[in-house]
Amino acid sequence: MKVTADIAELRDDIASTRLVVNEIFGPTVQGEGPSAGRRCAFLRLGGCNLSCRWCDTPYTWDWQGVSDTGRAFDPRTELRLRMAEDVLDELLAMTVPLIVISGGEPLNQQNRLVPVVRGLRDRGVSIEIETNGTVAPSDELVGLGVRFNVSPKLAHSGDPEHRRISPTALKRLQNTPDVAFKFVCKTSDDLTEVGRLQERFGLEPVWIMPEGKVQQDVTDNLQALADEVVRRGWNLTTRLHVLAWGDQRGV
Numbered sequence: 001m002k003v004t005a006d007i008a009e010l011r012d013d014i015a016s017t018r019l020v021v022n023e024i025f026g027p028t029v030q031g032e033g034p035s036a037g038r039r040c041a042f043l044r045l046g047g048c049n050l051s052c053r054w055c056d057t058p059y060t061w062d063w064q065g066v067s068d069t070g071r072a073f074d075p076r077t078e079l080r081l082r083m084a085e086d087v088l089d090e091l092l093a094m095t096v097p098l099i100v101i102s103g104g105e106p107l108n109q110q111n112r113l114v115p116v117v118r119g120l121r122d123r124g125v126s127i128e129i130e131t132n133g134t135v136a137p138s139d140e141l142v143g144l145g146v147r148f149n150v151s152p153k154l155a156h157s158g159d160p161e162h163r164r165i166s167p168t169a170l171k172r173l174q175n176t177p178d179v180a181f182k183f184v185c186k187t188s189d190d191l192t193e194v195g196r197l198q199e200r201f202g203l204e205p206v207w208i209m210p211e212g213k214v215q216q217d218v219t220d221n222l223q224a225l226a227d228e229v230v231r232r233g234w235n236l237t238t239r240l241h242v243l244a245w246g247d248q249r250g251v
């Protein structure tokens, strides 16, 4: 009886939920962080509460052309309001063991994500959420066993500190069971800034990722940072999809 009620509830939930989607793509591999190299597919949601200069997905939020590319994207081209049920079916059809949910900032739609995440989890699929660390995840989402790859933004993003650093959200994320803090860096000064944030919020584990949308920038920045990252006791990740496919969408 209880199970029947739960299933009915889940069906209602998923049938009435809509998500603002930018793109769904895969199979590919997770290009960044602790799962780099793992076979996966992506759900990229629309909208972001930050506006980082060097953002590599301005097409999810930049309707004015304020990021470095200077290009204004059209939300009518980039965004689709899609039923959670259809999104779930499309992701399951990829038959991959891992779904990465990114954006934009996916936690801005976290309540609407719950039925999709639950549907994936119930079928044995792992879920990682790429977030900028300014939105605290709900207990419900955390309880579904999601891994959070948190990328707090540094001063070089151009976002004011009060917008890019949320002590409440960072503390909540630090206390989730499966978390990694992944910082996009270019210089040794960036690493000093990461060190200060780590101390202030007790962030663990720290991963450093080179900034770069093209192979050369990823490689140059990786080489410039590697020694100091190791010396500071942190982890280092490349951007595997950029090395493999360059500056392309949907990979």
Ligand SMILES: Nc1nc2[nH]cc(C(=O)O)c2c(=O)[nH]1
Pocket: 028, 029, 030, 031, 032, 057, 100, 102, 103, 130, 241, 251
């Ligand atoms: N392959 C691949 N791996 C990724 N990891 C994080 C990504 C992101 O855009 O958040 C990303 C992406 O766009 N592609």
Ligand code: SF4
Pocket: 048, 049, 050, 051, 052, 054, 055, 056, 057, 058, 103, 104, 105, 132, 153
């Ligand atoms: S938080 Fe991420 S998606 Fe949002 S503007 Fe910054 S880099 Fe782009």
Ligand SMILES: [Mg+2]
Pocket: 056, 057
């Ligand atoms: Mg990306």
